[in-house]
Amino acid sequence: MCGFTACITALHGQNHVNGDSKSTAEGLRSRLAASLEKINHRGPDASNSWINPDNTVALGHCRLSINDITPSGRQPLHSDDGEIHAIVNGEIYDFDRLRRECETQHGYKFSSESDSELVLALYKIHGAPALFEHLRGEFAFVLYDEREGSKRVIAGRDRFGIKPLVYTTANDCLLIASEAKAFLPMGWKPEWDVGAIADAGWMFDDRTLFKGVKKLLPGYWMEITEEHGIQIHRYWDAEYPDKTQKDDRTIDEMVIGVRQRLVEAIRLRLRADVPVGIYLSGGIDSSAVAGIITHLAREDQVRIGNEDSNAATKVACFSVRFPEESGYDESSIAERTASWLGVDVIKRDVNEASLAHDFVNTAYHCEHHHFDLNCVAKFALSSLPREHGVKVVLTGEGADEHFAGYPYFPPEFLRAADLGLPDSYLAVNEKERKEMQCAADAEMKAIWRNIGANGDTDSNDFSNSLLAWHPQKDVFASWVRDGDLAKVDCRKVIHDSYPSDVQQKMKSRWHPLHTAQYKWNKNALANVLLSCLGDRTEMAHSIEARTPFLDHHLAEYVNNLPPSVKLSYTPVSEKSNADHGPVWKESGTALQSLTAKWILREAVRPFITDELYRRKKHPFLAPTKWPIGGPLHRMFERLLTRDAVEQLGFVDYSVVEKAFKQGFGDAADSRSFRILAYVGAWVSLSQKLGVARAEA
Incomplete structure (x- = not known):
């Protein structure tokens, strides 16, 4: 996993960028270096840049070394004929098979052991969009093809939006980067896109919180040519069966189909030249990942990262521990799961003081607001693996989306x-x-x-x-x-x-x-869960997270299953008195009569405890009720001054004042607290990025 930045002005033979002294290669290289420094957290191991001879295409990359940690894996990467250049963020799985195929069937000559070089090889062999058919994993990349007759820039993003890619224009340049903050040294002057904030477009279409900054949507690729300018194409989308079509498979066949594809997705994601860990919660998703990993290591002698195959008991699991009295803590269940598997669990205590301490930095890294402090807890959790020498973790994201685990399904x-x-x-x-x-x-x-x-x-x-x-x-x-x-x-x-x-x-x-x-998958998953609860808070601490449930081979199989194996009818006579946690508190017999993620439970039953097999989904949320005068209350008072809020230009300060009165204490109103979280994130971004005041 890495970060990148690119500056594109023209695809013809101009020898200038902006028509001023800054257009020299030296000036451009300096700005690229400053841009990469803004996102150095994404790749602290090395940084480098490449600029074409006429200064019209500049590619910069900061590296988090995972596969091929030698200097040969440094980016930007160049094809074996030296005419195609790329910067890649992410992981391409099934690397060994694809590499052999490129070498033996097509004669491509690799210069490194990096999986990222596959993007160059597959593009040279298959072109675009055909190369995307072969890319399995999470990725975002920018590629420049300078061959005569096919000169163009290609940018692509993975099918679910696991890896970010945003773009804008400044000083007549097209800028592309992993995060918007990388645009600042390239001449970008941030302004609020109040329309995208107010109509929620930043969550649903290609807009962001910032005017003129767009994101490349999941499953899409961008093509830039002199003749046609910028064109956006879709290369993949989710598909589901016709609702009238009968499924002739047996239930056992479906269960085995899910199990085989999930095990394969996890096995592929264990390949790394560094240690690999697991984010373990109290839910079935991450616990199934942990169970399958230990099974693969012990039974099949599969290597976990750079560890020997007999080191399954050395697998490190990382968990969040909220205050027990909050009702949101699942660390005890995670600990029982780890004990059952015979692996270690390391916990990060997240309390009111730590949430207050990390709030502003979390907002800065996420680059958008959020309704809950769970992203701040994820930010804190992601500092833990690096402290224990782990760069890569596997997570359970995507299971609720594909197996219908949320209560609104x-x-x-x-x-x-x-x-x-x-x-x-x-x-x-x-x-x-x-x-x-x-x-x-x-x-x-x-x-x-x-x-x-x-x-x-x-x-x-x-x-x-x-x-x-x-x-x-x-x-x-x-x-x-x-x-x-x-x-x-x-x-x-x-x-x-x-x-x-x-x-x-x-x-x-x-x-x-x-x-x-x-x-849900196109909106909330891509633009919130995989952002502030995924890539942005993980990469803030230089952690690569891998999401086997978002393997597109597995997802396509699950999408094609009938609804009744995802949500199974299991009648109850009356409302259960069992502790279903804060989210399910108001559920009755209708919701309790449906077993969410039923087929996933059956598929992973050999790898999880009976407790988890029977447990309802508990969404990863943070507490919203905190005392008056406590660390969070004081932090928001310092952050949300009248001047700071009015500097935004689009928020009514009287509403913030009212939220302060109602958002804390024993009778705290959750909606009021969430208002402070929204506005607090906007103020944090305004101050850290220097966003101009919005005007009517």
């Missing part, structure tokens, strides 16, 4: 019969399914209210689940609330973010559960 599952399994109980008993659907909607609304969600929680539109954490209009200044933006329907913003062919499939072909999963 059941109402969508119940919205229509599953004709993929027409003999399943709820497909046969239509009346009971409809009654459960109404009940599940009501229970989900109660859950949203209980945990302080915003938005129209009284509506049954799934878009409202996507908007549950979007700041309400009263947070914004009057010119935002009452101006043209007040007329914007955020649900239309969501709808318009999907390609027209996908909209048609949602309308006529896909089961409602699959439509909901697609929406």
